[in-house]
Amino acid sequence: MAKMRHTYPVPTPALLAVLLLCAAPAFAQPEACELHVWPTNQHVVTQNFMDKGQLGLVGDIVNSTMQLASPQYAEAALKADLAPDVQQALMRDTDLAALFKLAGHRLVFHPPETAPIWTLDALKKPDRLAPDTPACYAELAFISLQYLREPMRSRLRSFVRYREYDASGKLRAKLLDTTATPAANFPPRQPEERAAATAGLQRAFRDNLAKLAHDKLKR
Numbered sequence: 001m002a003k004m005r006h007t008y009p010v011p012t013p014a015l016l017a018v019l020l021l022c023a024a025p026a027f028a029q030p031e032a033c034e035l036h037v038w039p040t041n042q043h044v045v046t047q048n049f050m051d052k053g054q055l056g057l058v059g060d061i062v063n064s065t066m067q068l069a070s071p072q073y074a075e076a077a078l079k080a081d082l083a084p085d086v087q088q089a090l091m092r093d094t095d096l097a098a099l100f101k102l103a104g105h106r107l108v109f110h111p112p113e114t115a116p117i118w119t120l121d122a123l124k125k126p127d128r129l130a131p132d133t134p135a136c137y138a139e140l141a142f143i144s145l146q147y148l149r150e151p152m153r154s155r156l157r158s159f160v161r162y163r164e165y166d167a168s169g170k171l172r173a174k175l176l177d178t179t180a181t182p183a184a185n186f187p188p189r190q191p192e193e194r195a196a197a198t199a200g201l202q203r204a205f206r207d208n209l210a211k212l213a214h215d216k217l218k219r
Helices: 011-023 052-066 071-081 084-094 122-125 192-216
Strands: 035-037 043-047 107-108 139-149 153-165 171-182
Touching: 071 139, 071 192, 084 107, 084 122, 084 192, 153 192, 171 192
Parallel strands: 035 107, 035 139, 043 139
Antiparallel strands: 139 153, 153 171
């Protein structure tokens, strides 16, 4: 009797690829990086004018021209035009992680109420604001937003605290500083000027972010 010979199908390239994947050792996926952000609900209006004793009548004229008719109205407009949810939307539109050159960082926002009370000790404290986070992590906290009225100009000043950690969790960058850029058309003097004033103020907020990245963090 002839001996029976068994034949087996020749593996296709696709089947070989599946077999190789199954045989390969499993490697842990790298931990994702995150950028955590705390907008602020601290809005301040400040007016700095010339000393009347220095420039006499000229100083009086400049001061009277620049003085806000209603600081309370300016503060209300500042709070509305840069409310925490508006700050968050502006930072998303700006692509904050890309601006800070934090490629691959997932953006995570926190309510301003979850930030510490910003005393001097809290500002200097080295601990992370969000402790249960990946080793690769950065945090940006807005301490306050200030509309600053000065002779012949007005600016929006952003006061921020920034920390950045590498993939091993080591602190590689930190910053506690302010940035200020012109706030065109703010505050509005008439109701029909409100849209232009809002646009100018929000543009100043975005410009402060760019200035923070390029001039302060040297990106």
